[in-house]
Amino acid sequence: MKKLQLIASMMLGLAAAGSVSADAGKDTYTKVCAVCHAGGIAAAPRYGNAADWGPRIAKGVPTLYQSALKGTPKGxxxxxxNLTLPDASVKAAVDYMVAAAGGAKAAAEPKADAKKEAKAEPKKEAKPEPKKEAAKEAAKEEAPKAAAAPAPAAVAAAPLVQEGASAADVNSFNRLLKPAGKRNLPPPEDGIHDPANDGTHALQPPLAAFGSLPKSFAGNRVNWVEAIGSGKIKPRWDRTDLTAEPIVMDMNVVREVKGSMPDVVYPHKQHTQWLDCSNCHPAIFTPQKGANQISMASILLGEKCGVCHGKVAFPVSECRLCHSKKKDLVKPATAAAR
Ligand code: HEC
Ligand code: HEC
Ligand code: HEC
Ligand code: HEC
Known part of the structure; x- marks a missing residue:
C-alpha cells in the first residue's frame, strides 16, 4: 500500500506541472472536463444540454460534486x-456545467435538504450565461467563497472518507501491495483463502508453483508473458472445454505521451492470450484508437490499465514495459517548424 501511494505521489508530482491552473470553473472545464463532456464521450452528459443534465441536477448539486470528486462506476x-486539481476547481467546473445546462432553477429544489446547497446556489445565479468576462469574475468570487465554508465541506467529505476506506478493503486481497516478505505466502496464511477449508491446505504454495517459471523483478516475480510464450504454462481457456483456444489478436496501439516519457505501446497480443475481448471492450475501453482518455492518475486509481496492472498484472512501477516506444527525436523539431 505504502509503496503504491509513494509512486502515486511521485506521479502526481510529475503531472502537477502541466495541470495546476486557475480556480476558474470554465478554465477547469476547458482543460480537463471538455474532452468528455463537450461531445458526450462514453455517454458523459454533454455541455449545455439540458436534457442530459436535468435528471442529474435533480439529484442535487452536492451529489454531483461527489460524483465529480470521487468518480462514478459508469465512467x-x-x-x-486529474487528481492534482483542487476540490474547489472541480466544484467550480461542476457549477459551470450545471449553469450552462440551465441548472440554477432545477438546483433550487433540493435547497431544503441541505444547507450547503443554499450556499452553492447564489454562485450559479451570479453567472447565468457563461460569457468570458462574467464567468471569470464569478469564478474569482467563487474560490474564496468555497474556501470560506469549511464546515459544509467537512460534512460533504464525511461519507467520502468511508467510501475511500471500503475501497482500500476491496484491495486487501492484492498480494502486490504487501511487503515483499509477505507476498506469496502459503494459501492458509495468505489472508485470501479460508484456512478452515480443507481444500485450502491441498493447494500448492505459490512459491513452489512459481519456482520453475521465468523470473521478473516486480509483482509476484514471475514473467507471465514469457511463461505463456515459452509454453511453460498453458492456461485453460475454457473451464469445461479442454480444446477451446483463445482468439489471439496481434495488434499494437501506440498512445503518444506528452513530455519526455517514451510513448505507450498497448499490445493486444499479450492481453488476448489470457483475456477475452469482453474483459476490456466496451466496459474499460472503447475499441477505437485514441477514443479513450487514459492518464497515469486514472491508472494509479485502479481505472483503465490500472484495473489489472498493479493488481493481477505487472505493477505500475514497471514504467518501461508500457512506455516502450522511444520518441522520434526529429519529430518535435519538425513540429515546431510548422
Ligand atoms: C474521461 C471522460 C470524462 C472526463 C475527463 C470528465 N468526465 Fe464527468 N462524466 C463522464 C461520464 C462518462 C459521466 C457519466 C457517468 C455516470 O452516469 O455516472 C460523467 C458524469 C459527470 C457528472 C454527473 C455525475 C452524476 O452523478 O450524475 C458530473 C457532475 C461530472 N461528470 C463532472 C465532471 C467534471 C467537473 C469534470 C472535469 C473536472 C469531468 N466531469 C470530466 C466522463 C468524464
Ligand atoms: C486488456 C484490455 C483489452 C483487451 C482484452 C482487448 N482490447 Fe482492444 N483495445 C484495448 C485498448 C487499450 C485499445 C486502445 C484504445 C485507445 O487508444 O483509446 C484497444 C483498441 C481496439 C481497437 C481499435 C483499434 C484502432 O486502431 O482503432 C479494436 C478494433 C479492438 N481493440 C478490438 C479488440 C478485439 C477484437 C479484442 C479481442 C480479440 C480486443 N480488442 C481485446 C484494450 C483491450
Ligand atoms: C483486463 C486486465 C488488463 C488491462 C485492463 C490491461 N492489462 Fe496489460 N496485461 C494484463 C495481463 C494479465 C498481462 C500479462 C501478465 C503480466 O505481464 O503481468 C498484461 C501484459 C501487458 C503488457 C506486456 C508486457 C510484456 O512483458 O510484454 C503490456 C505492455 C501491457 N500489459 C500494457 C497495458 C496497457 C498500456 C494497458 C492500458 C491501455 C493495459 N495493459 C491494460 C492485463 C491487463
Ligand atoms: C500499465 C501501463 C503503464 C505503466 C506501467 C506506466 N504507465 Fe505511464 N502511461 C500509461 C498510459 C496508457 C498513459 C496515457 C498515454 C496517453 O496519453 O494516451 C500514460 C501516461 C503517462 C504520462 C503522461 C502524463 C499522464 O499522466 O498521462 C507520464 C508522465 C507517465 N505515464 C509516466 C509514467 C511513469 C514514470 C511510470 C513508472 C512509474 C509509468 N508511467 C508507468 C501507461 C503506463
Missing part, C-alpha cells in the same frame, strides 16, 4: 482523471 473518473 466519470475522479476529478476527471
Amino acid at each position: 466519470m473518473p475522479a476529478k476527471g482523471g
Whole structure:
C-alpha cells in the first residue's frame, strides 16, 4: 500500500506541472472536463444540454460534486482523471456545467435538504450565461467563497472518507501491495483463502508453483508473458472445454505521451492470450484508437490499465514495459517548424 501511494505521489508530482491552473470553473472545464463532456464521450452528459443534465441536477448539486470528486462506476473518473486539481476547481467546473445546462432553477429544489446547497446556489445565479468576462469574475468570487465554508465541506467529505476506506478493503486481497516478505505466502496464511477449508491446505504454495517459471523483478516475480510464450504454462481457456483456444489478436496501439516519457505501446497480443475481448471492450475501453482518455492518475486509481496492472498484472512501477516506444527525436523539431 505504502509503496503504491509513494509512486502515486511521485506521479502526481510529475503531472502537477502541466495541470495546476486557475480556480476558474470554465478554465477547469476547458482543460480537463471538455474532452468528455463537450461531445458526450462514453455517454458523459454533454455541455449545455439540458436534457442530459436535468435528471442529474435533480439529484442535487452536492451529489454531483461527489460524483465529480470521487468518480462514478459508469465512467466519470475522479476529478476527471486529474487528481492534482483542487476540490474547489472541480466544484467550480461542476457549477459551470450545471449553469450552462440551465441548472440554477432545477438546483433550487433540493435547497431544503441541505444547507450547503443554499450556499452553492447564489454562485450559479451570479453567472447565468457563461460569457468570458462574467464567468471569470464569478469564478474569482467563487474560490474564496468555497474556501470560506469549511464546515459544509467537512460534512460533504464525511461519507467520502468511508467510501475511500471500503475501497482500500476491496484491495486487501492484492498480494502486490504487501511487503515483499509477505507476498506469496502459503494459501492458509495468505489472508485470501479460508484456512478452515480443507481444500485450502491441498493447494500448492505459490512459491513452489512459481519456482520453475521465468523470473521478473516486480509483482509476484514471475514473467507471465514469457511463461505463456515459452509454453511453460498453458492456461485453460475454457473451464469445461479442454480444446477451446483463445482468439489471439496481434495488434499494437501506440498512445503518444506528452513530455519526455517514451510513448505507450498497448499490445493486444499479450492481453488476448489470457483475456477475452469482453474483459476490456466496451466496459474499460472503447475499441477505437485514441477514443479513450487514459492518464497515469486514472491508472494509479485502479481505472483503465490500472484495473489489472498493479493488481493481477505487472505493477505500475514497471514504467518501461508500457512506455516502450522511444520518441522520434526529429519529430518535435519538425513540429515546431510548422
Ligand atoms: C474521461 C471522460 C470524462 C472526463 C475527463 C470528465 N468526465 Fe464527468 N462524466 C463522464 C461520464 C462518462 C459521466 C457519466 C457517468 C455516470 O452516469 O455516472 C460523467 C458524469 C459527470 C457528472 C454527473 C455525475 C452524476 O452523478 O450524475 C458530473 C457532475 C461530472 N461528470 C463532472 C465532471 C467534471 C467537473 C469534470 C472535469 C473536472 C469531468 N466531469 C470530466 C466522463 C468524464
Ligand atoms: C486488456 C484490455 C483489452 C483487451 C482484452 C482487448 N482490447 Fe482492444 N483495445 C484495448 C485498448 C487499450 C485499445 C486502445 C484504445 C485507445 O487508444 O483509446 C484497444 C483498441 C481496439 C481497437 C481499435 C483499434 C484502432 O486502431 O482503432 C479494436 C478494433 C479492438 N481493440 C478490438 C479488440 C478485439 C477484437 C479484442 C479481442 C480479440 C480486443 N480488442 C481485446 C484494450 C483491450
Ligand atoms: C483486463 C486486465 C488488463 C488491462 C485492463 C490491461 N492489462 Fe496489460 N496485461 C494484463 C495481463 C494479465 C498481462 C500479462 C501478465 C503480466 O505481464 O503481468 C498484461 C501484459 C501487458 C503488457 C506486456 C508486457 C510484456 O512483458 O510484454 C503490456 C505492455 C501491457 N500489459 C500494457 C497495458 C496497457 C498500456 C494497458 C492500458 C491501455 C493495459 N495493459 C491494460 C492485463 C491487463
Ligand atoms: C500499465 C501501463 C503503464 C505503466 C506501467 C506506466 N504507465 Fe505511464 N502511461 C500509461 C498510459 C496508457 C498513459 C496515457 C498515454 C496517453 O496519453 O494516451 C500514460 C501516461 C503517462 C504520462 C503522461 C502524463 C499522464 O499522466 O498521462 C507520464 C508522465 C507517465 N505515464 C509516466 C509514467 C511513469 C514514470 C511510470 C513508472 C512509474 C509509468 N508511467 C508507468 C501507461 C503506463
